[in-house]
Amino acid sequence: MSKILLLGSGELGKEFVIAAQRLGQIVIAVDSYANAPAMQVAHGFEVINMLDGDALDHIVAKHQPDYIVPEIEAIRTERFYAYEKDGYTVIPSAKAANYTMNRKSIRDLAAKELGLKTADYRYAASAKALSAAIQEIGMPCVVKPLMSSSGKGQSTIKTEADIQKAWDYSQEGSRGDVAEVIVEGFVNFNYEITLLTVTQRNGKTLFCPPIGHRQERGDYQESWQPATMQSKHLQTAQDMAAKVTTALGGAGLWGVEFFIADDGVYFSELSPRPHDTGMVTLGNTQNFNEFELHLRAVLGLPISEITQERIGASAVILANEHSDNPTFSGIEEVANATKSDFRLFGKPSSRPYRRMGVVVTYDNLDGDIKAVTERAKELASKVKVNP
Numbered sequence: 001m002s003k004i005l006l007l008g009s010g011e012l013g014k015e016f017v018i019a020a021q022r023l024g025q026i027v028i029a030v031d032s033y034a035n036a037p038a039m040q041v042a043h044g045f046e047v048i049n050m051l052d053g054d055a056l057d058h059i060v061a062k063h064q065p066d067y068i069v070p071e072i073e074a075i076r077t078e079r080f081y082a083y084e085k086d087g088y089t090v091i092p093s094a095k096a097a098n099y100t101m102n103r104k105s106i107r108d109l110a111a112k113e114l115g116l117k118t119a120d121y122r123y124a125a126s127a128k129a130l131s132a133a134i135q136e137i138g139m140p141c142v143v144k145p146l147m148s149s150s151g152k153g154q155s156t157i158k159t160e161a162d163i164q165k166a167w168d169y170s171q172e173g174s175r176g177d178v179a180e181v182i183v184e185g186f187v188n189f190n191y192e193i194t195l196l197t198v199t200q201r202n203g204k205t206l207f208c209p210p211i212g213h214r215q216e217r218g219d220y221q222e223s224w225q226p227a228t229m230q231s232k233h234l235q236t237a238q239d240m241a242a243k244v245t246t247a248l249g250g251a252g253l254w255g256v257e258f259f260i261a262d263d264g265v266y267f268s269e270l271s272p273r274p275h276d277t278g279m280v281t282l283g284n285t286q287n288f289n290e291f292e293l294h295l296r297a298v299l300g301l302p303i304s305e306i307t308q309e310r311i312g313a314s315a316v317i318l319a320n321e322h323s324d325n326p327t328f329s330g331i332e333e334v335a336n337a338t339k340s341d342f343r344l345f346g347k348p349s350s351r352p353y354r355r356m357g358v359v360v361t362y363d364n365l366d367g368d369i370k371a372v373t374e375r376a377k378e379l380a381s382k383v384k385v386n387p
């Protein structure tokens with residue numbers, strides 16, 4: 001039995017802990033607030049500010065985990081290098097967690113070092129520098145804090161008038177302690193995908209069938225698997241995913257994001273951990289869902305193959321309001337629907353657009369992916385989060 005220190009305890013962590021519990025592992029779940037989803041199903045928990053390196057050192061020393069598994073980006077990941085030196089295993093690796101917490105490190109690695117095709121980009125550390133960067137990149141463009149996720153602090157700039165607003169918004173949405181932003185040329189893509197990629201200690205890399213998704217405000221709304229795409233584009237995406245995960249190193253499941261445009265496949269970013277759009281696999285679309293795959297890779301249990309067992313879709317359940325006692329209505333209708341399932345994450349409070357649950361739908365392999373996705377969307381829209 002091994003001990004896992006899970007750094008971040010949201011909905012993705014919760015499913016990971018459930019997978020770990022099923023294989024008899026011990027998990028200590030950590031987050032910045034009490035009663036976070038993954039804490040509700042773990043053996044123990046810690047509430048700390050994970051950007052505080054000393055607090056992090058303290059709980060690592062206290063629990064002496066076999067595996068340190070980051071679940072969010074905003075962690076003092078610089079400390080991970082020392083943990084590795086001390087003999088701890090960081091998932092997938094200290095470098096992977098450290099590079100992906102900051103859009104600058106991962107983008108420079110992908111575009112400059114590895115030569116992957118990405119959107120044009122610049123960095124800016126003030127509203128003035130942002131204006132100058134936009135002069136070079138052109139409009140429309142997308143502004144994102146270097147440290148943020150789920151679209152927080154992200155906006156699309158179409159006119160000069162949007163620039164100051166975009167800067168201010170980026171500063172509100174930044175999760176870490178850096179003020180800098182990345183500004184990217186807008187990629188006019190035809191569709192976007194997440195390619196779940198599994199790297200294993202035995203050296204064998206596996207890919208899940210591609211996941212299509214639709215985003216609003218930089219946050220995912222629906223995802224479906226498989227995404228229909230030309231095999232040459234899938235091959236390009238797999239080659240890029242193999243390159244970037246090899247450069248970052250270590251074992252685990254990764255969510256590698258791509259835009260597919262008329263002029264080819266663009267690498268966007270990646271998560272060195274299960275991906276929100278990968279919640280579609282909770283509908284048993286594969287022989288193992290993304291959380292089970294991550295766990296097996298973490299523990300060094302070999303995964304011989306990943307097979308698609310059925311098609312599926314997921315659609316998010318979002319809150320509209322702030323509340324310290326959110327409740328749900330409309331669940332009966334979802335429960336009553338065929339070929340569908342749902343999760344309510346158990347987040348103790350809500351805020352506008354906070355993801356509180358997800359609906360998954362599925363069908364046989366010869367089913368219609370558009371219809372399955374529409375059904376997920378329709379069912380999720382019946383669920384209301386009440387303040």
Ligand SMILES: Nc1ncnc2c1ncn2[C@@H]1O[C@H](COP(=O)(O)OP(=O)(O)OP(=O)(O)O)[C@@H](O)[C@H]1O
Pocket residue numbers: 119142144148149150151152154184185186187188192215218219220257268269276
């Ligand atoms: N350069 C771009 N051109 C066009 N669309 C973009 C660009 N960058 C981001 N987007 C859109 O915004 C979405 C979110 O962007 P991104 O993945 O970089 O943000 P994020 O905050 O890291 O989100 P998450 O943590 O959920 O992956 C993308 O999936 C895409 O739909």
Ligand SMILES: NCC(=O)N[C@@H]1O[C@H](COP(=O)([O-])[O-])[C@@H](O)[C@H]1O
Pocket residue numbers: 008009010011012013071072149150275276347354355
């Ligand atoms: N795109 C990244 C992502 O989806 N991360 C998931 O959201 C949680 C934070 O949710 P919260 O902001 O509602 O606490 C994280 O802990 C993780 O599970």
Ligand SMILES: [Mg+2]
Pocket residue numbers: 257269
């Ligand atoms: Mg993303």
